[in-house]
Amino acid sequence: MNQITRISRAIVAIMLVAGCVTASAGAPAELTAQTGPQRLTLSEAQAIIAAAQRDAASKNLRLSIAVVDGRGDLIAATRMPDARPTTMDTAIGKAMGAAIFGRPSAELAERANSSLYQNMNEATGGRLRFFQGAVPIVRDGYTVGAVGASGASSQDDEDNVKAALAQWASAVGL
Amino acid sequence: MSRVQRGSVLLSGVLAAVIFAASGAAQQRGAPVAPPGPSADQAMAALHAAQEAATALGVSLSCAVVDSRGDLIALARMDGARFFTTDVARGKARMSALFGRPSGDMADFGNSPAFQSFNETLSGPLYPFQGALPIMRNGELIGAMGCSGAASQVDEDAVRTALSVF
Secondary structure, three states: OOOOHHHHHHHHHHHHHHHHHHHHHHOOOOOOOOOOOOOOHHHHHHHHHHHHHHHHOOOOOOOOOEEOOOOEEEEEEEEEEOOOOOHHHHHHHHHHHHHHHHHOOHHOOOOOHHHHHHHHHHOOOOOOOOOOOEEEEOOOEEEEEEEEEOOHHHHHHHHHHHHHHHHHHHHHOO | OOOHHHHHHHHHHHHHHHHHHHHOOOOOOOOOOOOOOOOOOHHHHHHHHHHHHHHOOOOOEEEEEOOOOOOOEEEEEEEOOOOOOOHHHHHHHHHHHHHOOOHHHHHHHOOOOOOHHHHOOOOOOOOOOOEEEEEEEEEEEEEEEEEOOOOOOHHHHHHHHHHHOO
């Protein structure tokens, strides 16, 4: 076999391989709700909310509690009996902020008027609430979501979600 | 009764009133007299039923239960449901609760020029699409439930199944 034939065969082989790779890469990806390690499931979100409800009931607090995913998108929320109706959006807004910034919402309150935070809030359609009462949910070093509460004093709200997370984490062995 | 005695009685009365009022002020803020709606437990039961219906239909949905004013009572997004389905479920439910009709019947209103300002003034987007049904109790409208994430008929079917808990 002469040099030219060898080279042409190599070129053809490379093109064939490249074509196969391109063809498989072109296959449509499955729509997934979220990527990343250990994403929070609905079941887990509801367990966290149930823990928060028990804690709130034990203190005679009437709260709304919300859990969002790592992107800040809502997974589950519950308004306890006789909680003020507007507390639902506040709980959701606190949780979104905590998840998006990966910090307790109390820390966001100090910088709420900064242009960064205002722009971020606009990007969410004005849903963020920069008040104490939500904390991120961290697993394996990743922020997989956040839990927020509203309906009592902001300190009570924050204590509630921290207690709920602690109870859930110990129940699942985190 | 002498003047001094009357004064003492009056003073005791005033003190008692002040103490009574002070202890009242230390109580928790009163519970709101909110518009009628399903209880939180009922809402959770409905969400659970919708989730089972969705699983049986092979779909992942977000479902929302709202009270008669359209305010959210409970919401659940199944694993695999896209993030925006929460908004759509809420918006369909609110649509249904505000008018007491299936959200799918509201398409004409959605096309009317009035809809835009209606949508803007009420917090949260409204979605006049099929997938939410009103919740009735003893003939009274108490709220609605909406689902989103599949074909709109499938969404509505999941809601219809779930509403059997009421």
